[in-house]
Amino acid sequence: MAVDFSSLSLFRATPTQITESRRRTLAEWGRGLTLEEHLARDASQDQFDGSRDGRLITWVLAPRDDPQTLEFKCACETYRRTGLIKANRTIKVVPCYAIASVFTPPENRDKGFARHMMRLLHWVIADVSLLPAREYPAAWGAPPLKVEGTRNGHFSALWSDVGHFYNACGSIPGTREGWVVRGTATTVWDVDSSPAIDRTVEWTWLDDSGVSELWVNDAETIRAHVEKSDNPGPSFSYLPTDGVASFQHRRLELFLQRLTMPPKTWGVASPDRAAYATWTIDPRPPAPRTLTVSRLRADAHIFGELVGRILELARKHEVKRVEIWNLPTELEALAGTLGAETHARTEHLPAFKWYGKESEADVAWVFNERFCWC
Ligand SMILES: CC(C)(COP(=O)(O)OP(=O)(O)OC[C@H]1O[C@@H](n2cnc3c(N)ncnc32)[C@H](O)[C@@H]1OP(=O)(O)O)[C@@H](O)C(=O)NCCC(=O)NCCS
Incomplete structure (x- = not known):
């Protein structure tokens, strides 16, 4: 029987629904952790700077007449972040969102639940003036209730492991599409077969607090760059501060601590701090141990x-x-001369939704790098 989507809505999860949503993901995302470890890891991430103070919200798609049920259809998470946009020659600091952990349990799959949840998600995160309630599709029943601190986003992004699925999750069927994949180029070095490269200057290695300080200055650099953007349409960027970039290495702490020599260095900078890189290391088998530059x-x-x-x-x-x-582009070509190969990634595809009136095709995502992934 076809699902009557108007009988469902999107709700902020209760504490027991949050635990249930995490319990459900153990088999697919637990990577060998016990249930207790998996839940403890998620609970520790709740205390990260990027999650605290209401920034992280878990959402559930549930029946309107039983919103607190533990038999909700599917769930996802949003992280409220700070972004920059440049439009009409003006730069603005704005709230924006990153979306994670979209999950439907196997018994509920292929019934359209995730698609409907993601269509509704725009209506709880997009700025109310950019997506006004009067445009809400009547066929979906009443709009989801506003949750404090939301309905202020100017753009959102997710990193898709299911191809272009999220493009079909628009806020208004037929006229406003969903998230658009942008920028999948991935440059890879096989470390063992790469040449050693000498140094001519003294580089500074950075620990957790060192990279956090670096990102404060980096946010200024990003701002200056966005300000200079010559894209004829709008440009946007996430900022790495407030725990956004540090999430990359801190989230793997549990696995990193199990190594004989846990890494403590998360970045390196040139003497004048004009050149730098920060990173995370994923040691989880069976994939080869990977350092991803954030x-x-x-x-x-x-x-x-x-x-x-x-x-x-x-x-x-x-x-x-x-x-x-x-x-x-210029550095990608240079990387090729240093033993790297560049390909189009097929997982963690960056995909964004712009809530302004412009089409995504005219919008530039500046600094579409790993630091803003979640
Ligand atoms: C992906 C997922 C959330 C979809 O949930 P769902 O409620 O079954 O989704 P819907 O019923 O709304 O839509 C199903 C669509 O998703 C597509 N889909 C599911 N898994 C997919 C995959 N791995 N790659 C590409 N498309 C996929 C289906 O083909 C189907 O497409 P169709 O409608 O064109 O036939 C669910 O399969 C899931 O939780 N998977 C495991 C976790 C995961 O991968 N989450 C996504 C992280 S980005």
């Missing part, structure tokens, strides 16, 4: 030396693979 800034003349430092750190921690997302 943020990189370098001119062509120093890029090779910076790559040399990243490979040096990778070797120290028995990393097999180094990966950078969406290098600028």
Whole structure:
């Protein structure tokens, strides 16, 4: 029997629904953890800077007449973040969102629940003036209730492991589409077969607090760059501060602590701090141990030396693979001369939704790098 979507709505999960949503993901995302470890890991992430103070919200698609049921259809998470947009020559700091953990349990799959949940999600995160309630499709019943601190987003993004599925999840059927995949270029070094690259200057290695300080200055650099954007349409970027970029390495702490020599270095910077890279290391088998650069800034003349430092750190921690997302074209070509290969990634596809009136085709995502992934 076809599902009557108007009988369902999107609700902020209760504490017991949050636990249930996490329990459901153990088999697919637990990566060998026990249920207790899996839940404890999620609970510790709730205390991260990027999650605290209402930034992280778990949503459930549930019957309107029983919103607190533990038999909700599916769930997802949103992280409220700070972004920059440049439109009509004006730069603005705005709330925006990153979306994670979209999950329907196997017994509920292929009934359209995730699609409907994601269609409704726009209506709880998009700025109320950009997506006014009067446009809400009547066929979906009453709009979801407003949750404090939401309905203020100017754009949102997710990193899809299910291809272009989220493009079919628009806020208004037929006229406003969903999230659009943008920027899947991935540059990869096989560490063992990569050449050693000498240094000509003294680089500074950065620990957890060192990279956090770096990202404060980096946010200014990002702002200056967005301000200069020459895209004829709007441009936007996420900012790495407030725990956004640090999430990349902190979320893997439980696994990293199990290594004989847990890494403590999360970035490297040139003496004048004009060139730098930050990263995370994923040690979870069966994939080869991978260092993924979260943020990189370098001119062509120093890029090779910076790559040399990243490979040096990778070797120290028995990393097999180094990966950078969406290098600028000039650096991508240089990376090719330094032993890297670039391909279009088929997982974690960055996909964004712009809530302004412009089409996504006219909008530029600046600094579409790993740091904003979640
Ligand atoms: C992906 C997922 C959320 C879909 O939930 P659902 O409630 O079954 O979704 P819907 O019924 O609304 O839509 C099903 C569509 O998703 C597509 N889909 C499911 N898994 C897919 C995959 N791995 N790759 C591409 N498309 C996929 C189906 O083909 C179907 O497409 P169709 O409607 O064109 O036939 C669910 O399969 C799931 O939880 N998977 C495991 C976790 C996961 O991968 N989450 C996504 C992380 S980005």
